[in-house]
Amino acid sequence: MALISKIFNQLIFYLKVSRPGLWFATIWLYLLPTSQLNDIWSSIPFWIGFFFVCFPLNFLVYGWNDIVDREIDLVNPRKDSFLFGARGTEEQLRKLKWAIAGVHLICLPVLLYFTDWKMLILYAGILIINGLYNLPKNGLRSRPPLELLCQVGYLLVAPFSILVNDLSALPWITYFYLLLFAWQSHLMGEVMDIIPDREAGRKTTATVIGIIKTKWLIIGIVVVEVGLLFLVFKDFIFGGMLALGLIWLLLDLLFIYKNKRYTLFQMKLFGIMSNLVAVASMAYVWWSGCLLF
DSSP, X not given: OHHHHHHHHHHHHXXXXXXXXXXXXXXXXHHGGGTXXXXXXXXXXXXXXXXXXXXXXXXXXXXXXXXXXXXXXXXXXXXXXXXXXXXXXXXXXXHHHHHHHHHHHHHHHHHHHHSOTHHHHHHHHHHHHHHHHHOTTTOGGGXXXXXXXXXXXXXXXXXXXXXXXXXXXXXXXXXXXHHHHHHHHHHHHHXXXXXXXXXXXXXXXXXXXXXXXXXXXXXXXXXXXXXXXXXXXXXXXXXXXXXXXXXXXXXXXXXXXXXXXXXXXXXXXXXXHHHHHHHHHHHHXXXXXXXXX
């Protein structure tokens, strides 16, 4: 029984490392190129790719980050949850890199079987961007605003989906919208982590310019997103959903929280609400194909 319990606890730790509460970002990007393809749900490669962007990819991205950010995570109240990730012990994090490597050594041959050599280029891009972000001493994660450039790595999920599912390329304006989406999401995380990041001496865009200016930056990005949806993509339903989110951001900044720190309960509530909104937006974007022209 002790062995079974140990294995179970280890698996729970690995699941927390992959941050299921943030899977919506990669799922959203993966589903986008498959919009309106009703027969995609019976495709074996589709489900293999879907599984990959849920667990193995996030296990790599967030696990690598957890290894190099151990000291910061010790004082981060968001950690040790399925929403925001694990808080590993020194021993767990020391062994984590081997678990990540093992998972991907299994996944890569399977993906290559269903695709071609281009998958190696995508894989290399994922590793390079994450490597630059997570370098122990000079990683871009602590060199603002360069940490925002690394968010382009999330955009690789879209061509990954295109390659796995043998789909047409997306228009460049869609990638621009997705980059804004990635920046917005990352900066929101920085706002939530601004206190533990400062306590640990980590530099981010939020710790450098402060909560108020970071929130204004997020609002500016969302304004551009709403403008793209209304004026370029000509979609007023999804654009309207995002506009409502913009109103909330303005209320948060000007009247409700301003520069106050969110409580752990509030951050968990925001995380749950973000997932619900993500599911609704994923369903609509997939059904309407509004970002594909």
